[in-house]
Amino acid sequence: MPKISQRLCVAVPPGIAIIRSWSEYMGNPHRRLRRLGILTATATAAALLLAACSGSTGSGTAGGAGDHDPNATITIGSINEPTTLNTVKGGNTGHAQVLLRNVVEGLTVLTDDGKVEPLLAKSWDVSTDGMVYTFHLQSGVTFSDGTPLKAADVVATLKRVISDESTSARKKNLSIMKSVEASDDSTVKVTLAQRSQSFLFYLTATGAAVTKPNAGNPETTVIGTGPYKVGGWKQGDSITLTRNDTYWGAAPKNKEVVYRFFKDATAENNALLAGQLDLVTQVTSPDVLAQFSNRPEFTIVEGTSTTKELFNFNDAVAPFNKVEVRKAIRQATDRKALLKAVWADRGQVIGSMVPPTDPWFEDLTSIDDYNVESAKALLAKAGHAGGLSFTVDYVPSDATNIIAQGLKSQLAQAGITITLNPVDDATWTDKVYKNHNFQATIMTHVNQRDLVWYGDPTFYWQYDNPQVQQWVKDSETAASTQEQTDLLKRVARQISEDAASNWLFLDPAIKVAATSVSGYQKNNTTDSFYVAPIAKRG
Amino acid sequence: MLAYLLRRVAWLVGALLLAGSAVFVLLRVLPGDPAVTLLPVGAPPEQIESIRHQLGTDRPLLTQYGEWFGGLFAGHLGDSLFTGIPVLDQITARLPVTLPLALTAFVLSIVVAVPVGVFAAVRRRGLAGVAVSGLAQIGIALPIFWIGIVVVWLVAVQWRLLPPGGFPRAGWAEPAAAIDSLILPVVTLTIAQAALLIRYVRSATLDVLNQDYLRTARALGYSLPRALWRHGLRNGAATVVSVLGVLLAGSLIGTVVIESVFALPGLGSLLLTSVKARDLPVVQGTVFLMTATVLLVGLAVDVIQRVIDPRLRGSA
Numbered sequence: 105m106p107k108i109s110q111r112l113c114v115a116v117p118p119g120i121a122i123i124r125s126w127s128e129y130m131g132n133p134h135r136r137l138r139r140l141g142i143l144t145a146t147a148t149a150a151a152l153l154l155a156a157c158s159g160s161t162g163s164g165t166a167g168g169a170g171d172h173d174p175n176a177t178i179t180i181g182s183i184n185e186p187t188t189l190n191t192v193k194g195g196n197t198g199h200a201q202v203l204l205r206n207v208v209e210g211l212t213v214l215t216d217d218g219k220v221e222p223l224l225a226k227s228w229d230v231s232t233d234g235m236v237y238t239f240h241l242q243s244g245v246t247f248s249d250g251t252p253l254k255a256a257d258v259v260a261t262l263k264r265v266i267s268d269e270s271t272s273a274r275k276k277n278l279s280i281m282k283s284v285e286a287s288d289d290s291t292v293k294v295t296l297a298q299r300s301q302s303f304l305f306y307l308t309a310t311g312a313a314v315t316k317p318n319a320g321n322p323e324t325t326v327i328g329t330g331p332y333k334v335g336g337w338k339q340g341d342s343i344t345l346t347r348n349d350t351y352w353g354a355a356p357k358n359k360e361v362v363y364r365f366f367k368d369a370t371a372e373n374n375a376l377l378a379g380q381l382d383l384v385t386q387v388t389s390p391d392v393l394a395q396f397s398n399r400p401e402f403t404i405v406e407g408t409s410t411t412k413e414l415f416n417f418n419d420a421v422a423p424f425n426k427v428e429v430r431k432a433i434r435q436a437t438d439r440k441a442l443l444k445a446v447w448a449d450r451g452q453v454i455g456s457m458v459p460p461t462d463p464w465f466e467d468l469t470s471i472d473d474y475n476v477e478s479a480k481a482l483l484a485k486a487g488h489a490g491g492l493s494f495t496v497d498y499v500p501s502d503a504t505n506i507i508a509q510g511l512k513s514q515l516a517q518a519g520i521t522i523t524l525n526p527v528d529d530a531t532w533t534d535k536v537y538k539n540h541n542f543q544a545t546i547m548t549h550v551n552q553r554d555l556v557w558y559g560d561p562t563f564y565w566q567y568d569n570p571q572v573q574q575w576v577k578d579s580e581t582a583a584s585t586q587e588q589t590d591l592l593k594r595v596a597r598q599i600s601e602d603a604a605s606n607w608l609f610l611d612p613a614i615k616v617a618a619t620s621v622s623g624y625q626k627n628n629t630t631d632s633f634y635v636a637p638i639a640k641r642g
Numbered sequence: 643m644l645a646y647l648l649r650r651v652a653w654l655v656g657a658l659l660l661a662g663s664a665v666f667v668l669l670r671v672l673p674g675d676p677a678v679t680l681l682p683v684g685a686p687p688e689q690i691e692s693i694r695h696q697l698g699t700d701r702p703l704l705t706q707y708g709e710w711f712g713g714l715f716a717g718h719l720g721d722s723l724f725t726g727i728p729v730l731d732q733i734t735a736r737l738p739v740t741l742p743l744a745l746t747a748f749v750l751s752i753v754v755a756v757p758v759g760v761f762a763a764v765r766r767r768g769l770a771g772v773a774v775s776g777l778a779q780i781g782i783a784l785p786i787f788w789i790g791i792v793v794v795w796l797v798a799v800q801w802r803l804l805p806p807g808g809f810p811r812a813g814w815a816e817p818a819a820a821i822d823s824l825i826l827p828v829v830t831l832t833i834a835q836a837a838l839l840i841r842y843v844r845s846a847t848l849d850v851l852n853q854d855y856l857r858t859a860r861a862l863g864y865s866l867p868r869a870l871w872r873h874g875l876r877n878g879a880a881t882v883v884s885v886l887g888v889l890l891a892g893s894l895i896g897t898v899v900i901e902s903v904f905a906l907p908g909l910g911s912l913l914l915t916s917v918k919a920r921d922l923p924v925v926q927g928t929v930f931l932m933t934a935t936v937l938l939v940g941l942a943v944d945v946i947q948r949v950i951d952p953r954l955r956g957s958a
Contacts, residue, residue: 187724187919193680271681271693323725339725340736340915341907342811364808367902367911370791374806375905377799530674530920538678538690 173642175359178621178635181372181381183388185365188323189337192270192311200310201385202343202363204632207248208313208328211239211258211292212304216625216634220304224258224314224329225292234299239292247316248333248348255286258314262294265311272311277302299581310631331356331636341365345635356636357623369502376402382621382640385633387614389502390448396616406450407626409613410459410552413446413503415496415511415606417544420566423494424543428486430603434472435479436518442510443609446503450612456600457555459610461629463585464555464592471600479518493521497536498546500526507546507608537564548611552629555592558599567604643955647945654941661933662714662926666707669922675699676723676920697723699922710926719930720923722916729927732912739809739908743824743900744893747831751889755836756882759843763851764866766844775844781837786896790830790903797826807905827904831896835889842885846878853877880951887943891936 186199191208193199205213211225222228225239245253262284265272272278282297296303306312316327326334331353335346345361364381366372373392375381387393396402415437417424424430439453452460455468483492496511498504508524515522522544527535536542559576561568575591575598582588599605613628623637677693694700713720719729758774765771781789798806804826810819850856850870859869897910909928916924948954 185915187915187921193724268692271685271689275689276686321726324727336811338811338907339727339732340911341809341905344811362811364905366807366905367914368905371794371807371903371905374794374799375808378802378806380805380808528674529918530676530679531672533678534673534675538675 171642172357172622172639174357176357176640176642177360177362178358178383178638178640179362179364179381180633180635181366181375181384182363183366183369183372184385185340186343189326189334190322191313191315191326192265192267192272192275193323200631201633202345203326203328203330203334204310204313204630205330205634206332206345206361206632206636207326207330207334208310208315209330210307210309210313212307214305214308214630214632216627216630220308224253228304234301235296237294237296237303238287239294241290241292242352243290245329245352246350247327247329248350249316249319249327250350251316253314253329254289255292256289257317258292259284259286260317261314262292262312264317265309270311272309274306274309274311277306278309278312332361335360354636357639358635361635361638376616376618379618381618383617383624383638384615386628387616390446390450390614391502393614393616401619403617403619405615405617405626407613407615407628408461409550409611409628410461411548411550411611411613411628412454412457412459413507413608413611414457414547414549415507415544415608416547416565417605418540418542418564418566419604420540420568421543423486423488423492426486427602428482429488429492430606431472432479432482432486432518433515433520434603434606435475435482436515436520437511437606437608438474438514439469439608440474441514442507445510446506447609447612450614452610452612454607454610456596456607457549457558457605458592458596459552462553462555464589464596466593466596468597468600471597472603476517483519488519491519491521493523494543495523495525496544496546497525497527497532497542499529499532503548503611504546511546540564540566550628555596555599558595558604565605567599567602569598569602569604572598643948646948646955650941650944654937657937658930658934659711661937662711662930663707665926665929665933666710669925670703672920674920676922679920680724699723710923714930719927722924723921724919729923732924733909733928733931736907736909736912738814739824739906740894740897740901740910743827743831743906743908744890744897746824746828747835747896748890748893750828750832751835751839752886754832755839756843758836759840760847760870762840762844763847764870766848774840778837778840778844781833782841784834786830786834787899787903789833790827790900793826793830794903807903809906823904823906827900827906830903831893831900834896835892838892839882839885839889843878843882846881847874849881850874850878876950880947880954883943883946883950887936887940890939894932894935 182201184198184201186202189199189203191199191203204210209223211223211228212220213223215221224242224245226242227240229238230236239258241253241255241258247253247257262278262281264270266275266279266281280297280300280303281294283293283295285293287293294303300306314329319325319327324337329352331348331351332345333348335344337343342365343363345363347356347359349355364375366375369388369392372381372384373395376384377395393404396404415433417430417433419425419430443449443451443453453469455471456466458465483489496508498508500508508526512522512524532545532547536545536547556576556579557563558567558569559573561573572595575595579588579591579595582591600607613626615624615626617624620641621638623639625634675690675694676699677690677697680693680697681690691700698706710720717730719733721728722732762771762774762778766775794806797803805823806826807823809823810816812819814820847870851874855873856869859873860866864872894909897908898913899910900906901908901910902914909932913925913928913932915921916928
């Protein structure tokens with residue numbers, strides 16, 4: 105692929121960088137990541153989550169600390185401004201990154217290294233049939249306005265997340281709560297309609313985080329029990345979090361955190377270069393790293409993620425309803441070259457919908473590995489000896505632009521002609537996701553354990569294999585975590601052998617920060633971005 | 643003149659209604675459902691319907707259209723679908739960034755372009771004149787975001803003279819910081835606008851230079867600057883003024899790009915964000931307001947032209 109690998113051999117002049125970031129006006133990759141924050145319904149035993157991030161070590165934070173200034177202001181750059189502060193709103197609202205764990209807290213919390221730990225619930229008892237959970241709340245907890253937290257507030261929140269008002273990503277999962285009641289001021293009893301080993305994990309979601317009822321316009325006001333309160337939201341510009349001095353837990357290591365929002369990654373990088381920012385939450389292209397490497401005032405940190413870049417087919421329509429065609433396309437794809445072009449060899453090639461941090465990971469990259477001759481033979485067998493052409497819808501971003509161009513030139517080698525159709529975010533959602541009106545598409549899927557979507561034949565790629573659906577279903581009610589893992593390993597292998605999609609690679613999680621700050625999380629494994637441990641040298 | 647004004651205002655109202663309808667229809671034709679963007683992946687169809695109902699986007703288009711126009715006459719542009727904040731409040735909150743930016747750039751580009759354009763015309767055969775019109779041509783050809791990025795890279799990132807973007811959180815309560823943060827955006831927008839205007843001024847001046855009356859004035863002993871001042875300015879101005887409306891529209895549209903490049907929380911970035919989120923009332927309100935501004939300026943330009951050029955008055 106001379107075209108794409110050359111791209112990285114030349115230093116990118118400012119002009120090119122702009123054109124690439126200009127295309128982001130049409131689709132901000134972070135927003136897509138959040139929207140496709142496809143929350144999965146499998147994750148069985150909470151204990152399994154321990155393994156979800158086995159790749160990370162310790163607390164998963166980065167940077168070395170000296171004497172820190174306890175009253176520092178930390179300024180964080182992000183291209184993911186929330187559209188609302190309403191915690192029970194889902195979709196691409198981008199508020200989890202700002203609010204979860206910082207302003208609002210759940211009964212349980214998902215840590216950076218993938219564990220479910222107690223937060224507002226000090227402990228809990230589970231009935232032997234697994235249907236009744238009794239949560240004992242932490243004592244001495246107050247909302248940031250001084251009101252004490254009562255069990256009734258928790259009940260109100262849990263009822264709210266499954267109410268009509270809610271569009272929370274976990275609404276469906278949490279709807280297994282048959283009844284929620286306060287036994288006394290510090291005890292909450294939840295009765296489930298069916299056994300669910302993932303229940304404690306579901307409770308870590310933004311929608312289940314406890315908010316003070318009737319605190320004002322829910323779209324712009326949120327009062328929680330977290331280490332910060334919302335100091336102000338200047339729409340289109342920034343959200344300021346101010347330290348909650350009455351916080352019940354350990355005090356944050358800084359006084360104020362400002363999230364500054366950018367429309368454009370280049371503008372964000374410039375702000376970091378000029379010293380306006382302390383930290384950028386996610387670098388969207390390796391090209392910008394050259395500006396920061398070899399400069400002592402910046403630290404580049406690479407962590408793990410669960411973000412998968414996919415080239416999906418509409419498996420229900422011709423020509424993709426033939427497995428030979430799908431396999432041929434996979435074999436005509438040189439994933440390593442794509443990864444090199446997009447991330448300069450950071451990240452990792454994958455062979456199915458499973459990142460290495462999921463317990464059911466197996467290296468399946470040998471299935472339908474790159475082989476143009478075999479791809480041509482498969483196409484001929486499927487009756488497309490004369491070639492094949494189709495349209496690929498995608499939302500342009502740094503990564504997808506390169507992937508799209510790379511696929512175009514790679515597939516051409518096997519006689520496949522693709523027409524690229526860049527669309528904006530909302531159009532993609534409407535056309536591809538909702539109406540299934542597409543042939544193929546490039547999309548980013550962020551969540552852990554989202555393999556289970558292959559068990560849903562109505563999901564946008566319309567992969568329909570009854571055996572896989574049964575395995576996915578059984579894995580959720582499995583008696584042991586081992587059984588669940590075994591079943592989902594089978595699913596991962598089966599979909600790969602069926603070439604249900606063309607899984608390309610796993611994105612790296614790259615952050616760039618000023619050397620003076622430390623303590624930030626380095627992995628992209630949770631929805632939240634916990635800022636309390638971030639310290640700045642005085 | 644009064645009859646003319648009345649007729650023009652009536653025309654303006656008609657044009658506004660038409661523009662409002664166009665905006666409304668275009669946004670509905672555009673793919674992308676605001677309800678879907680609010681929902682998580684995997685949401686069942688009945689939930690989409692329920693959100694649509696909550697947002698009010700499930701009602702007949704004519705009802706929504708009537709409601710929007712009704713609100714318009716009452717001075718209410720609707721509320722954001724996502725935050726519930728009145729659109730007018732959102733727009734007002736962004737004006738302290740966009741107004742100074744667009745207006746300063748507009749005025750500056752006139753101040754720069756008129757003398758430079760006249761100079762380029764008078765010295766059209768000299769090296770300086772050719773250089774000016776060449777540079778102006780390049781300025782027109784370069785995309786505005788490219789100019790912006792180069793300016794940021796040089797002045798803010800390399801030389802560290804000014805901030806690369808952003809607006810102080812306290813806004814104009816920190817006047818020095820606010821001005822600092824607007825200098826580069828204004829310069830960028832001015833470069834793009836002045837380049838265009840220089841071309842117009844230059845050709846208008848060339849036109850005037852070739853007129854008989856100017857030759858006569860020179861023959862009567864006027865110096866060239868004096869002849870241009872006494873007889874050329876008014877004649878040339880009519881052409882140039884007619885471009886100003888287009889220029890102001892360009893300034894407003896330019897803010898969409900400029901505010902992204904410079905991370906400014908202005909009207910342009912509000913428009914961009916709400917288009918992407920399909921926050922229909924906000925897009926409608928913002929576009930409508932921008933359209934109204936451009937139409938009003940167009941009217942002002944026409945009136946000014948009639949004041950400058952008496953010949954136009956009879957023809958109405």
